Structures are given as structure tokens and as C-alpha cells.
Amino acid sequence: MIQNPEKTTDGIRAGAGSYLVNKKHIIIGKPSKTCVADIQERAVAAGQILNGRNIALYGMAALTDDKDDPNRQHLAPNVTLINEGIIEIYLDEMVKAYKDQIQANKDDTAHLYRFVKCFAIAAGRNSMIVNEGIIRVHFDQEEGDTPVYGETLLAGEGSTIINNGTIELDGNGTFATQARAIAVPADNVTIVNNGEIKVSIEKTSTVRVLATTGKGGSIANYGEIDVASSGRLMTIARFADTHVINAGKVNIDFKAHFIEQKVSFLFQSYPLACALYEHCMPNESILPPLINSGEINIKLEGSEESTDKAVAFGIYSEMVGEEKQVHRFENTGSINVTSTGPYKLTTAELGCNIQSAKDYPYDIQIGEWKTAARDFADTRDLILCRSGRVDLKDAEFTIKGGGSYRAEDLVVQTDEGKEAGDTFIISGADTMKITE
Secondary structure, three states, X not given: OOOOOOEEOOOEEEOOOOEEEEOOEEEEOOOOOOOEEEEEEEEEEOOEEEEEEEEEEEEEEEEEXXXXXXXXXXXXXXXXXXXXXXXXXXXXXXXXXXHHHEOOOOOOOOOOEOOXXXXXXEOOOOOEEEEOOEEEEEOOOOOOOOOEEEEEEEOOOOOEEEEOOEEEEEEEEOOOEEEEEXXXXXXXXXXXXXXXXXXXXXXXXXXXXXXXXXXXXXXXEOOEEEEEEOOEEEEEEEOOOOEEEEOOEEXXXXXXXXXXXXXXXXXXXXXXXXXXXXXXXXXOOOOOOEEEOXXXXXXXXXXXXXXXXXXXXXXXXXXXXXXXXXXXEEEOOEEEEEEEOOOOOEEEEEEEOOOOOOOOOOEEEEEEEEEEOOOHHHHOOOEEEOOEEEEOOOOEEEEEOOOOOOHHHHEEEOHHHHHHOOOEEEEOOOOOEEEO
């Protein structure tokens, strides 16, 4: 990173096919023509195409004007944007300026925008974004009900996004805040974190650090991710057949808080924290395994605000509908999940369908899995399912401290699942392996 970079309050705008390197300290705190875009966006979520109009602050952005309205923009394709300096964004003044123009709900056509947004760096399809410096997004807004969507690094379909530097998301936030580090609503995107990503926001509705809602592509964490927040923390997430691996370190301090939903497109959900997350719609594609070969540490801090429904998992998988895919999970690293507070809260190294409202069983295969010895039948915190068909024929459990265990000790159904009569099957126990 450049020492003592020149400071500026102007964002940097590039066009299609551009190559641009930022070496300055960009400080964006107030909306102006040099740092605000009125963007028509096309996104992919769970196989659906979503279109929407948003207003966004930006530090670096590749933009093209709309052919019918030059006051509106689209993200431009085939761009390389590199940050070697510092990009810093403050959201309070942006929210104050545009809160009256935000749609109250999805059917409200009297207002223009779905969100107040920000992009530290953004580009369209077939682009590359690299952060070699420092990026800070400050969720310092005081208005509590305005939907705010903070996207740090964003690019379109077929793009590559790499963080080799530092990304920091901080502030008090609000429960209408969606905080994103590198979360891309597009297909076939490659996301790599080699650096540090720190999220410390008191109030959020959801947090995603490395994620894609599209199909294909890959996500890899080789660096360190630290998250301290509330709401729903889906740290490294996929919503389709994206390859996912954590080979770095993920630390989560989850101050669980049940939030009355303030963003119209999301469903009401109970508090959740996890390091690896998947929520796939039924389809015919072959799913690559979710793999943790690194270190995961999660502290769930329960309270009256969390209710007794707050949950935390090293890896969490949840489906909607009758699932035809096989879901495979491996942990060759370490997963440590703990909880405190007035309630006995649900935690496990792997959780499946815990928060499902209905019986949605699907095929689950366990590969290599390393853990520490304990009374699994009592703790019920290794592999926990509300519903599912768990195949252990290729499972290889390495249990530090040894012991003799049955498959029914290692893989357990929740009490809610039992009471509801949800589908729960364990197979392959006769060939699974357990070593010390």
C-alpha cells in the first residue's frame, strides 16, 4: 500500500474496457455528482432474475450511461479496477439525502429506489477487481428504518474479485442494514480472500462476507475473517452450485438479536450465525462439497433479545422444497462453536434444516471430519439435523481424545424434528471409520 496517499473527496469513474489503479485516499462522505450513481441493476438470486433501481455512493466504479436516460447508469463490463490506496465511505449523509425516495415496499411505485447503497469498487460482467490496499465502509447512519445495502466489492457475471489487502466494515448500523464485503448476485464468479476482512457493526439485518447468489464459480478464503454483529451472519455463502472452501480463519462473535423484519424482500427469520452457509433451491446440478480445511471459531451470545431460537453452526445447510441433489460436507480443519446466555441454545459443527418450517429432507454425505472427543450423545453438537437422509458410508471421523461412539451419537435429530415426525435416516454406519 502507498504511504501517505493524496486525499480526495471525488470518486473515480471508469468506462467499459478500462484499466484503472487507485493510488489515492478516497474519502466519500457526502453525495455529489462525482461519487453517486443512479443504477439500474440486474441480479441473479436462487435462479431468478431480479431487476431494480438503486442509488449508490461509490469510491471506484465502472459505469455506462443508460441509452434512454443519461442521468441513469449501468455497471460497465470488461474492466480491471485495482485499489492500492485507501477507499473510505461514510453512509449517514447519503441516507439523509435519499431516505424520502426509498420504496416503502416492493409494490410502492411512488418512490424511486429500493435501497440506499454503496460500492467501494464496482464493475459489470467479465471484469476483475483487486484490493491491495485498505477499504473502510462506515455504517454511521442514524436513520433506523431506511433500507441500506452496503456492498464493498462488486462485479458482474464471469468476473474475478480478489482481496489481498484489508476490508473493514464498522459502525453502529441499523436493523435495516444489509452488510456485504464481497457478495455477488451473478453467475460464474470467482471470489478469493487472501487478506483481512473485519466486520464490526452493532446492528445489522444480515451479513455476508464472501458470497454469490448465482450459479457456478468459486469462493475461497485463505486469509482471516472476523465478524462481530447481530441479525443473521452468513459469512461464506452459496445459493447454488458454487465451489466453496475455507482454508483460512473465521472468527465470529455473534450478539444474537431477533429482528422484526424491516426489509420487504426478506422473510422473517430467527437469529443465525455460521461460517459456511448454503441455501439452494431444488435443481438437477451436481453440488461440489462444502469444505473447511481452516479454523472456525464462533461465540453465540444469547440474551433476552436473542430469544431461545438463536442458533450457530460451523457449517449450515438449509433447503426449500423437495431436494434432488446430494450435499457433501467435509471438515479437515477445526470447528469450535460455543454459546452463553439465559437460554440453552442450539449449536453444532454441522447443522442441516434446523430453521426449516417444513419437512424438506435431502441426501447428506459426510466425508473426512475432524473433531474433539466429548459425550456426543449428550452434547448433540457434532452433526445435527431437523430432517435429512445422512449417508456415512464414506465418513472418516478423526476424534482427538478417542472413544467409542455409535453413528446415532454423532448424527442426531432435533427434538422439534422428532415431534413433527420429520424424515430422518442414517445409513452407511457399518462402513464409516473412526480413528483417534
